[in-house]
Amino acid sequence: MSHGLIQLTYLAAAALFILSLRWLSHPKTARRGVIAGVGGMTLAIVGTLMAPEIVNYTWIAVAAAVGFVIGVPLSWVPLTAVPQRTALSHAFGGLAVGLVGTAKYIVWFQHGELTRFRIGAIVLEVILGFLTFTGSLMAAGKLQEIVPTRPITYPNQNFVNLSLLAIAVITGLYLTIEPYAAWAFPVIVVLSLIFGVLLILPIGGADMPTVISLLNSYAGLAAVAMGFAIENKLLITAGALDGSSGLILSIIMCRAMNRSFTNVLFGAFGQVQPAGTAVEAKTAKSATPQDVAELLTTADRVVVIPGYGMAVAQAQHKVRELYDQLSKRGVDVKFAIHPVAGRMPGHMNVLLAEAEIPYDALVEMDDINPDLPQTDVALVVGANDVVNPAARHDKSSPIFGMPIIDVDKCKTVIAIKRSMNPGFAGIDNELYYLDRTLMAFGDAKAVLGDVVKSLSGEAGVH
């Protein structure tokens, strides 16, 4: 009887998870999605607690309380740190799956209940779980800049990495034949942990959106493997939802960079280029904040292109003040969002929403590009590679073929930038040397602050 009841809660939980994701299709219904998700999770936990196998609730309660205590403050991080937080929780997810797999292995080993199928599922679960754990920790470290964000490479890197994974998989296959070979399981655990670190080492900061999405997918697939190991269909369903979500996001990110998975994972993109393309001395025109203010007020249509630099400078609130000032003067202001702007999918949208910019002013790259030739001023705030025209025509450029926001087609371009140093991918940007481009040098927050001040001064508000 209780079996049926438990399965019923699992069934309802699975339906709620699907609804939860479905309601995310529009900002209006999205918060309902969270409620559905919480409902589904609550049902799943309550259902599990009814299981007759559970004889002692003490440890469960203590551990859950610890989780609450860590989890609540983790949800208060500033939104610029959301990529790190996300990577960190992928790490927790991977750890949990890996540990459950290990624990299950121990129990079945002691009871002599290991079957080929079980060991196969557990090996998959443990490999995916532990590589997600250390890989995500590395990604979080890179995002928090505890670990160097530049790709770290060494000779034969791909060969070494793949060999490690291959050894882990072969050891796993051996275990399915000899389930009680006690030496083999720890080898798999250790190799997976090392592989996770090595996988992320050669990946640069600009590729983080793809990598985070991919780790999201692995975390989901690890839960699926756990579902197969303990024969639980709710785990399979929820894990598959998560896995497909991560996969779709990674595909979107890869497309937005015109790169393949293998290229992201093994390409070590963003290394400092060994001074191959010597840039001849070109000159860029610079502009003061007052010039910028004047140009903006005389424009009818302005498009702002935010990038990771805006997040670093914490300039989103100044952007909002500028948006208010210009809107008040009847200037049409839109924001052009490149899918890979920032360090995770959707990063810019969240930052701008936090600054209370209405979401209907945020426009995707493909929708805004046709309007750019009729745009008077493009204001680039901390974006670089996503507006580099070389992606369209320079076959030798590492970003050739990447879809970009065509700001060079606007009548005037203003780029706010700290210095002429190349961006994250280490590529020079010809946009800055165009005749129609003006450079406003300085910290994005400071420059925008001065622009806003001179705008409000003009209005006589002082």
Added chain:
Amino acid sequence: MAELDLWSMLFVFMLATFVGFQVIQNVSRLLHTPLMSLTNAISAIAVVGAILITGEEESRAATVLGAVAVAASMTNIVSGFLITDRMLKMFREREPKR
């Protein structure tokens, strides 16, 4: 233990993957960051396995590993749902002219 039901598990996996693809493709691009934190919380469904292994008390080592897994999953559930809601609250439409 009942007979292994591999085929129905594979069916569930296949169907859930297709549903996932359909549903996720419809998610607004505006909300990709909240999507990731929400799926993060949902994939902490691993808590089910963690609770079972902890509560069974079959072996001391397994109980300890399971308890750590419960804590890690619970962290993801709590912080994942809370931060998703916090982000979604900020998405608002243009206000009518004041």
